[in-house]
Amino acid sequence: MKLLTGNDLASGDVIWWTGSGWSRHVADAVDVGAEGDALLASESAARRVNAAYVIDAEATTAGPLPLHIKERIRASGPTVRADLAINTEIPIVKA
Amino acid sequence: MYSYDKFDQAIVNARVEEFRDQARRRLAGELTEDQFKPLRLTNGLYLQLHAYMLRVAVPYGTLSGPQMRMLGSIARKYDKGYGHFTTRQNIQYNWIKLEDAADILADLATVEMHAIQTSGNCIRNISADQYAGVAADEITDPRPWAELLRQWSSFHPEFSYLPRKFKIAVIASTQDRAAMRLHDIGLELVERDGVVGARVFVGGGMGRTPMVAPEIRDFVTEDEIISYVEACLRVYNRYGRRDNKYKARIKILVHELGADEYRRQVEEEFAQMKALKLDPPVEELARIRAHFADPAYETGLSDTIDRSDPDFALWVDQNVAAHKQPGYSIVNISLKPVGGIPGDASADQIELMADLAERYSLNELRVTHAQNIVLPYVKTADLKALWTELDAAGLAPANLDLITDIIACPGLDYCSLANARSIPVAQKIAKRFTDSGKEKTIGELKLKISGCINACGHHHAGHIGILGVDRKGTENYQLLLGGSGAEDASLGTITGPGFDENGIVDAIEKVTDLYLAQREGDERFLDTYRRLGMAPFKEVIYG
Amino acid sequence: MGEIVNFREDAPASEVPVSLEAFLGASNATAVRIEPGEDARALLPQLDRIALIEVSFPAFGDGRGYSSARILREAGYTGELRASGDVLVDQVPAMRRVGFDTLAPNAPIDRAVMDRMLTLYDDVYQKTVDGRVPVWAKRHPEAAHG
Numbered sequence: 001m002k003l004l005t006g007n008d009l010a011s012g013d014v015i016w017w018t019g020s021g022w023s024r025h026v027a028d029a030v031d032v033g034a035e036g037d038a039l040l041a042s043e044s045a046a047r048r049v050n051a052a053y054v055i056d057a058e059a060t061t062a063g064p065l066p067l068h069i070k071e072r073i074r075a076s077g078p079t080v081r082a083d084l085a086i087n088t089e090i091p092i093v094k095a
Numbered sequence: 096m097y098s099y100d101k102f103d104q105a106i107v108n109a110r111v112e113e114f115r116d117q118a119r120r121r122l123a124g125e126l127t128e129d130q131f132k133p134l135r136l137t138n139g140l141y142l143q144l145h146a147y148m149l150r151v152a153v154p155y156g157t158l159s160g161p162q163m164r165m166l167g168s169i170a171r172k173y174d175k176g177y178g179h180f181t182t183r184q185n186i187q188y189n190w191i192k193l194e195d196a197a198d199i200l201a202d203l204a205t206v207e208m209h210a211i212q213t214s215g216n217c218i219r220n221i222s223a224d225q226y227a228g229v230a231a232d233e234i235t236d237p238r239p240w241a242e243l244l245r246q247w248s249s250f251h252p253e254f255s256y257l258p259r260k261f262k263i264a265v266i267a268s269t270q271d272r273a274a275m276r277l278h279d280i281g282l283e284l285v286e287r288d289g290v291v292g293a294r295v296f297v298g299g300g301m302g303r304t305p306m307v308a309p310e311i312r313d314f315v316t317e318d319e320i321i322s323y324v325e326a327c328l329r330v331y332n333r334y335g336r337r338d339n340k341y342k343a344r345i346k347i348l349v350h351e352l353g354a355d356e357y358r359r360q361v362e363e364e365f366a367q368m369k370a371l372k373l374d375p376p377v378e379e380l381a382r383i384r385a386h387f388a389d390p391a392y393e394t395g396l397s398d399t400i401d402r403s404d405p406d407f408a409l410w411v412d413q414n415v416a417a418h419k420q421p422g423y424s425i426v427n428i429s430l431k432p433v434g435g436i437p438g439d440a441s442a443d444q445i446e447l448m449a450d451l452a453e454r455y456s457l458n459e460l461r462v463t464h465a466q467n468i469v470l471p472y473v474k475t476a477d478l479k480a481l482w483t484e485l486d487a488a489g490l491a492p493a494n495l496d497l498i499t500d501i502i503a504c505p506g507l508d509y510c511s512l513a514n515a516r517s518i519p520v521a522q523k524i525a526k527r528f529t530d531s532g533k534e535k536t537i538g539e540l541k542l543k544i545s546g547c548i549n550a551c552g553h554h555h556a557g558h559i560g561i562l563g564v565d566r567k568g569t570e571n572y573q574l575l576l577g578g579s580g581a582e583d584a585s586l587g588t589i590t591g592p593g594f595d596e597n598g599i600v601d602a603i604e605k606v607t608d609l610y611l612a613q614r615e616g617d618e619r620f621l622d623t624y625r626r627l628g629m630a631p632f633k634e635v636i637y638g
Numbered sequence: 639m640g641e642i643v644n645f646r647e648d649a650p651a652s653e654v655p656v657s658l659e660a661f662l663g664a665s666n667a668t669a670v671r672i673e674p675g676e677d678a679r680a681l682l683p684q685l686d687r688i689a690l691i692e693v694s695f696p697a698f699g700d701g702r703g704y705s706s707a708r709i710l711r712e713a714g715y716t717g718e719l720r721a722s723g724d725v726l727v728d729q730v731p732a733m734r735r736v737g738f739d740t741l742a743p744n745a746p747i748d749r750a751v752m753d754r755m756l757t758l759y760d761d762v763y764q765k766t767v768d769g770r771v772p773v774w775a776k777r778h779p780e781a782a783h784g
Contacts, residue, residue, distance in 0.1 A: 010122060010193050050142065070507060077145065078189075080516075080519060094568075103773075105759075105761060106759060106773075109760070116751070116755075130698075246773070247764060250759070250763065251763075252736050252764070253704045253705055254701070254704075255701060255704070256698070256701025332704070371712060371765075375774035375775075378781045
């Protein structure tokens with residue numbers, strides 16, 4: 001599956017496309033399929049997201065999980081600061 | 096230390112308003128991200144993995160107590176309660192909002208600080224020896240030259256869109272504590288016939304093509320240094336490669352032209368520049384120099400240290416350096432506690448260090464390229480009281496220059512360029528060598544970790560270096576041996592195939608065990624490596 | 639071509655500039671255009687007959703044109719010096735400092751923003767070719783400069 005992600009223009013927060021808006025939690029993300037580029041253009045133009053791009057992910061029982069470690073860390077928060085994590089349940093290194 | 100006059104203050108204040116305007120236009124959609132990016136970068140604002148990151152300049156690593164306190168206040172007010180001291184002697188904050196950035200700059204301006212040119216393809220913060228002004232071995236304080244260069248480079252109109260970033264370091268000792276020859280321009284102040292001038296090295300750097308800078312000129316006097324450096328930059332701006340960002344640093348230009356041809360072109364340009372009278376009068380450097388005059392040292396102070404507390408004695412031996420003035424000491428505060436994040440300090444710790452500087456160090460601190468803090472003016476008689484307060488705040492690891500005093504970039508935990516995490520590896524190594532008790536036995540060993548080829552963690556210059564790479568989507572770590580960023584500058588050599596996170600820790604234990612078995616006399620790890628060569632180290636790792 | 643931003647007292651040249659190669663050939667053109675990779679010093683022997691030098695900025699991040707401009711002014715060129723191409727409003731102050739006196743931007747420049755940007759800084763740290771007195775000279779009015 002494909003997810004659309006970026007950072008909030010004003011706050012810089014990592015955000016994920018939910019189908020109708022943006023969420024801080026990757027679990028809320030939806031598969032954008034082939035629509036990623038079109039969404040990216042319209043959402044960037046609307047200034048709701050900065051530096052957006054499409055990534056690969058897999059569906060899991062806990063929700064979408066990015067395939068690449070960099071995106072997993074974006075979804076979880078820094079692995080060395082559990083106190084600042086968004087979600088410590090996200091596996092960083094693939095099993 | 097330097098303090099602003101009305102001109103400096105007005106320029107920094109104007110910058111705040113300029114950036115406020117630019118950020119507002121970006122938020123209003125008048126600027127695209129492509130257009131805004133170079134503007135925010137020249138003001139130190141990155142978009143990192145989790146948020147915007149703001150890098151604040153600490154010119155040549157020198158700070159006053161109130162400036163340090165403001166850094167703590169910003170961490171508390173605008174960030175998540177901490178900051179990260181960097182290998183460029185700066186501090187960066189990881190969780191900044193674009194909406195707040197101009198307000199932060201306004202706060203910084205109240206204590207004569209800014210984020211000007213802490214990123215982008217321009218002349219970056221000038222770095223210097225962290226012991227400047229107090230080192231027993233320096234011929235003069237290098238910071239007046241660094242301040243002269245800071246002012247000259249600030250908003251330099253010709254060099255705002257260089258092929259790539261540009262870093263300058265200034266030292267004035269034969270002992271190099273600032274990795275001077277690994278800079279785009281390194282200046283070593285030397286004395287000739289009673290006159291101080293600069294030896295100029297151009298084209299050093301780390302990154303994916305590390306190079307030790309060749310000497311381009313053996314002596315430039317203070318009344319010509321600006322026009323000479325201007326000539327160095329103009330040749331680079333005109334002829335540095337712009338076709339490939341990985342070949343755009345000046346080291347590639349100097350390497351491809353050859354040092355002789357680059358020198359010839361610079362001399363030609365310099366001859367023209369001199370005629371234009373671009374250099375400030377010598378009175379200007381004298382004015383700046385007056386700001387760096389020695390403080391009114393007390394005399395007749397005792398140099399005796401009560402070593403009855405063994406933990407304190409250990410810290411004195413490891414973290415306190417000789418001061419040029421009898422009765423005073425240079426104190427290194429290690430930001431490398433076992434289990435901590437190299438270079439990170441909490442708002443509380445930053446504010447405490449500000450207090451301690453005011454009470455014990457004539458109101459001054461330094462940031463080192465090894466991501467530690469220095470209190471440069473501590474009375475030797477105060478060491479015990481100071482240590483007691485540091486220790487209570489977790490700021491007294493006695494590990495300066497030991498294997499646990501690791502330089503590490505933020506790596507994939509924070510950085511959008513990284514390929515692998517650096518911090519967890521640093522933590523595992525620190526734990527392994529603390530648990531085994533070998534840290535002290537090994538002695539000086541500079542271990543440096545970068546999470547990608549850009550080498551912010553200076554891995555090429557580590558006695559032991561680690562480079563994180565992405566191997567088919569998993570983190571992998573290459574090991575390098577034999578680098579140095581000091582006066583014996585050299586570049587490390589990769590041992591061979593890389594390791595996973597645990598494997599790299601094991602490999603480091605093997606090479607240090609070999610060193611302990613083979614060392615002669617008081618050889619450091621680096622000396623033994625240089626004597627034996629790579630082969631036996633490779634053998635113990637892979638054999 | 640879009641609107642030209644003019645900082646000169648006379649009107650911008652209307653002649654269409656020729657390439658450096660054409661100019662250096664048997665041309666009697668009085669307007670020439672130089673690209674980022676071209677050596678501005680090639681024009682120095684003929685500055686007297688030039689009314690317009692247009693310096694091209696194909697991308698705003700390519701800063702070679704700043705050196706070209708300053709070199710021409712340092713050599714005494716007083717004719718029109720035009721920055722053309724990807725010229726953005728936040729670059730105008732630096733362009734003025736290296737000697738540009740007209741701009742031909744691809745996209746129109748917001749004059750109100752430009753005027754604000756041009757008046758933000760009362761002082762500058764470097765001596766360039768725009769005649770502004772650097773702060774070091776103001777600090778030492780009595781000193782013999784240079």
